[in-house]
Amino acid sequence: MDSTDATTxxxxxxxxxxISAHEHGDPSRAPLSARDLTLFTLVSLGITLxxxxxxxx
Amino acid sequence: MSTExxxxxxxxxxxxxxxxxxxxxxxxxxxxxxxxxERIWNGSDFTGVNISLAxxxxxxxxxxxxxxxxxxxxxxxxxxxxxxxxxxxxxxxxVVASQRYGVEQYTILRPVFGLVGVGILVFTVIxxxxxGWSSLLAIMVGRAVTxxxxxxxGTDFGPESLMVTFFALVAIAVSWWIxxxxxxxxxxFNKFIAPGLIVVTVFLMxxxxxxxxxxxxxxxAPLAPFEDDRLNFALAVEFNxxxxxxxxxxxxxxxxxxxxxxxxxxxxxxxxxxxxLIAQIVGMAAALTLGDSDPTVWMLxxxxxxxxxxxxxxxxxxxxxxxxxxxxxxxxAIRQASGNLLSRVRWAWLCAAFFVLPSILAFFPGFMYTRFxxxxxxxxxxxxxxxxxxxxxYFVLRRQRVALEDLYRHRNESAYHFHGGVNLAGLxxxxxxxxxxxxxxxxxxxxxxxxxxxxxxxxxxxxxxAVVYYVLAxxxxxxxxxxxxxxxxxxxxxx
Numbered sequence: 137m138d139s140t141d142a143t144t145x146x147x148x149x150x151x152x153x154x155i156s157a158h159e160h161g162d163p164s165r166a167p168l169s170a171r172d173l174t175l176f177t178l179v180s181l182g183i184t185l186x187x188x189x190x191x192x193x
Numbered sequence: 194m195s196t197e198x199x200x201x202x203x204x205x206x207x208x209x210x211x212x213x214x215x216x217x218x219x220x221x222x223x224x225x226x227x228x229x230x231e232r233i234w235n236g237s238d239f240t241g242v243n244i245s246l247a248x249x250x251x252x253x254x255x256x257x258x259x260x261x262x263x264x265x266x267x268x269x270x271x272x273x274x275x276x277x278x279x280x281x282x283x284x285x286x287x288v289v290a291s292q293r294y295g296v297e298q299y300t301i302l303r304p305v306f307g308l309v310g311v312g313i314l315v316f317t318v319i320x321x322x323x324x325g326w327s328s329l330l331a332i333m334v335g336r337a338v339t340x341x342x343x344x345x346x347g348t349d350f351g352p353e354s355l356m357v358t359f360f361a362l363v364a365i366a367v368s369w370w371i372x373x374x375x376x377x378x379x380x381x382f383n384k385f386i387a388p389g390l391i392v393v394t395v396f397l398m399x400x401x402x403x404x405x406x407x408x409x410x411x412x413x414a415p416l417a418p419f420e421d422d423r424l425n426f427a428l429a430v431e432f433n434x435x436x437x438x439x440x441x442x443x444x445x446x447x448x449x450x451x452x453x454x455x456x457x458x459x460x461x462x463x464x465x466x467x468x469x470l471i472a473q474i475v476g477m478a479a480a481l482t483l484g485d486s487d488p489t490v491w492m493l494x495x496x497x498x499x500x501x502x503x504x505x506x507x508x509x510x511x512x513x514x515x516x517x518x519x520x521x522x523x524x525x526a527i528r529q530a531s532g533n534l535l536s537r538v539r540w541a542w543l544c545a546a547f548f549v550l551p552s553i554l555a556f557f558p559g560f561m562y563t564r565f566x567x568x569x570x571x572x573x574x575x576x577x578x579x580x581x582x583x584x585x586x587y588f589v590l591r592r593q594r595v596a597l598e599d600l601y602r603h604r605n606e607s608a609y610h611f612h613g614g615v616n617l618a619g620l621x622x623x624x625x626x627x628x629x630x631x632x633x634x635x636x637x638x639x640x641x642x643x644x645x646x647x648x649x650x651x652x653x654x655x656x657x658x659a660v661v662y663y664v665l666a667x668x669x670x671x672x673x674x675x676x677x678x679x680x681x682x683x684x685x686x687x688x
Contacts, residue, residue, distance in 0.1 A: 148601055151225050155597070164229050167593035168289050168454045176458060180281035183466070187273030190266065191426075 224529065226597055227295030227449055236456040242447065243464025245387035246440075248394055248472050249515065250333065250488060250508050251326075255436050256476020257486035258566050261417045262425040262432075265410045268477045271429035276466055276473075278652050279437020279573075284444065284461050286580035290587050291445035292457035294597060298445025299526045304595050304677065305586040305662075308607070309614030312530035314579065314623070319442050320547075322572040323523040328361075328551035329565060330512040330519070331368070332558045335361035336489040337509040341502045344493050352487070353559040361555035364509070365548050368516040372524075373541040379521060382514040389507055396504070397475045400495045405482045413481035423646040431634065432566050433473075434651040435573030438580065440465060443522050487562065520547050570636040570650075577651040578626020578658025582619050585659040590666055590678055599677055608677030616676065618665035626658030 159165055234242065259268045291298045302311045335357035339350035350356040371378055401410075418425045448457040479491045489508065493501035524543050528535055535543060554561055561568075587593060599608040611617065634641045634650040670676035 148225060148598075151228070152598055154228060155226060159229055162229055163453050164232055164295070165293060166454055167293060168458065172455060172458060173588075176281070176285070176462070179462075180277055183277035184274050187270045187275075187277060190273060191270035 232452045234451045236460050239451050240460035240464045244468040247465050247468030248390045252472030253476035253488035256473035257480035260477045260480035262429045263415050275430045275433020276437045279434035282580050283438045283441050286583040287445040288448040288457050292448040295449045303609045306619035307611040307614045307616040315526050315530040318575040324550045325568045327516045327519050328554035330516045331361040331364040334364035334509040334512045337505040341505050357558045364513050371517040372544045379517050386511045401478050427646045431649040435569040438573045438576045567636045573651045574627050574630040577655040578623045581655035581658030582622035582662035585662040621665050622658040622662035625661040626654040629657045630654035
């Protein structure tokens, strides 16, 4: 437990147990999907290209 | 950057996340991983949060400063390119991991830099960046109030006069007072600041449509360009990448309050990008129309003595609450990163200590304004490789998995203790990326290598940071089984 936290080690322990028991596989704790990651990269690139388009038009 | 309105909502989020939200117990819940029920924002909520973050006076200032280098068309292109790139990698570095684990962003950095390493970065890069922003906002207050005074009672205070410093110091004192009252007070003030700034933006747009032709705008010359057109455009892009990256210090701590990865990723990118671009483009158009990059100069010619003065006073107040929000998120980070050192210092004293350097900088209003671009790009030189290292760590080496319990364990008990609490790969990556940046473009001396005109500096330095981190982490830690980089099942067992 971080010594600067106002919370206690038992608070943290309780919370980690709660996460492990009730939130394993919960959508809020899902990793970012490969599809979203790819799409995000492509959208960022697309908007960057749009910027270059503004430049040449 | 960080970095004005964005901090505003950091404090707002703090309101809702903190169980005990008085000045002394701020952040009580902040360090624990959030549960599903504590995640309060869906995609639509978070889009609103990000839009209100991005519509801020700093965006006018960025728009005005971009107009120093390039004309309207090139400026729009530079803003689109710079923000698209800067926000793109900043969001991957700050938002994704904090959202998944519901953990405050400087805590989730421990696997990348180590507990002590995070402290080093917070006390250098983050602290200096935020001190610079808060002094700039305070000086903007000083300039706004002296403009009102000049217009209303006929005084003749210049933009670098001692009265600017005086009102900047008053702004800092009021910011400290608001801050010492805790995040609830900040949240109360902020409730009407963001809508008010949207009204100001619309007002500027209407004025521009009524008073400037499209042709005039397109042919307006940049205000103070260098001789080399390519360099001007590259600088404008680099400046805007730096602005995009400067959102880093608060985004993760906001994103942890969202309900799904998608609700964090897309609204943060879309909300920040669209709102930032609108406010910056309006700011640039105003600067090109009036021939001055300082937003406090635009309001009186645009709005007349009464409406203009009212808007200036509103901007002054918006900057004061923004300063409070900047310091709120930063002082929380400082307190967490300091170990035992600052844990017993009273909140109000800690905030007062933060304001010492901004108060000194307030005595140099001209310097801070003219070096605004230098300051943003210089902080980008460090934030960009930080982002690169974080992306390499979280997405490539750890495959989006960290052991929650190890984030909070002491010293050797934690898998993320590394060498004396420092992940050498992380700090090495930041150093290498920053050196690379400063070699191809030095914002202080304004010397640039020819290649800077083609590739700029922030994005390549983020790539350098990522590659150096990957190589060093593999050599120093992964092969030796140090740092919790192990197989997925092993990490999940620890979590």
